[in-house]
Amino acid sequence: MSIEKSPEIVRILHAQEMRGERIVNHIRFAFALLSVYTFAHVWTVNTPAANTIFAVQIGGYLVYSLLLYAFFRLRPGVYVGWLKYVSIFVDLALLTLTALATARNHSGIIEYFTSYLSTVYVLWNLMSGFRYSLAACLYSAGLSALFNSVVLAVTVYTDAVPISPVSVYGQNAINLADQCQQVLFIALPGVVAGIIARMSRNLILRAEVESLARARLEREKQELGRYLSKDLVDFVLSDPRRLKLGGTRRHVSVMFTDIRNFTPLAESVEPEVVVSFLNEYFTEMVDIVFRYGGTLDKYIGDGLMAVFGAPLSVEDAPKRAVMAAIEMVQALERFNQRQHLGCGEIRMGVGIATGTVISGNIGSLQRMEYTCIGDTVNTASRLEQANKELGSKIIICQATYAAVNEAIPAQATGAVSIRGKNRQVHPYIVDHADVSPARLSELRRQLLQAPRRMESMPPRPDAPRVPVVWSGTDRGGAQ
Incomplete structure (x- = not known):
């Protein structure tokens, strides 16, 4: 017509x-x-x-x-x-x-x-x-x-x-x-x-x-905005070629979050209450991710995966990821003060890793999703799980610590073995209580005023693709 x-x-x-x-x-x-x-x-x-x-x-x-x-x-x-x-x-x-x-x-x-x-x-x-x-x-x-x-x-x-x-x-x-x-x-x-x-x-x-x-x-932007940040929506809609399959190497900070002991929580209250809680929880968590220029990669049960630095290049991606994690923990503490689920305090764990990933559209021609895969993603997922053993809330990798140590204090944990990696890692624990409110406000002001840059152009269809390396059963997400 x-x-x-x-x-x-x-x-x-x-x-x-x-x-x-x-x-x-x-x-x-x-x-x-x-x-x-x-x-x-x-x-x-x-x-x-x-x-x-x-x-x-x-x-x-x-x-x-x-x-x-x-x-x-x-x-x-x-x-x-x-x-x-x-x-x-x-x-x-x-x-x-x-x-x-x-x-x-x-x-x-x-x-x-x-x-x-x-x-x-x-x-x-x-x-x-x-x-x-x-x-x-x-x-x-x-x-x-x-x-x-x-x-x-x-x-x-x-x-x-x-x-x-x-x-x-x-x-x-x-x-x-x-x-x-x-x-x-x-x-x-x-x-x-x-x-x-x-x-x-x-x-x-x-x-x-x-x-x-x-x-x-x-x-369309309003509909996509329910799932993606405004910047990512603009990025995708500004050029249909970005919806093609393929990926590029990007240096990013990857974040995984998870609610501790969610299974007992789901068993102790009605399903409708659980869904209402998750909706309120995710709404606040995703708002924080978007505020710091991150991209919501996916929801994983009661957790989520977010990426800072892809597809949008951002200044100080590691700092943005750590500041977002701190605000998430603070938001959950405020939530615990007003919630009445009858299941005690709700806790969460956050794992952050910084490194190179493959960023792009992964899937089939019929259905694809924008995501990041690679060893950095696997490391962030495993660090988040390590919070259970270490009794911590936020764990970051060495590369992330090197980028934020002058702004945000962290404590070394020593060598830690994580599933899927032959070598031990040396992560750091970030305790938001160690950072003064004044310092947090200053960092927030600096990061939120910093410009965010759009990826200049997607790879040409005739350009050689970077091979995607699969590691065991890991796809780059939590398994």
């Missing part, structure tokens, strides 16, 4: 046509009132027969105008496609009655050819453009040419006016070449109006299409 035939665009164009019809009716009514005023001053110098026809003509304009006013008032939202053609016919037919009136007046039909009637024809032809319809304008031009040609033919056939072989002016005679030229130039404004109407219609169409596209894009 073409754009112009879409229901919404058709409705808009129809509304514009009917709006133009109302404008023409206002002008028609004003023309009728002006004609009444003129007729009141000249009726005494006309013949009774001419006055009768003039009265019918003016009355026709008034009656038709009032009928349309009543119709528009009673049926304000109705579109009548044939109305413009009827209106054009009525206007031009009533105007052509002037030929019949002047034929019965003192000077005869020569008045028709020498008066201002050609100017009025031009006016009606130009007003046909208010309908935003090329067909209506051409119809008006053709009809006016037809009516004037008929008047000229009858005049010549009946010898009502002498035919001069040369151009004449101010005499009781006409020249056929001059009159044919006048008929042409009476009709020509209708053609010009049609071109303008077509251009105006296209402008309206383009404006409405762009407006609908913007509205649709906003709706």
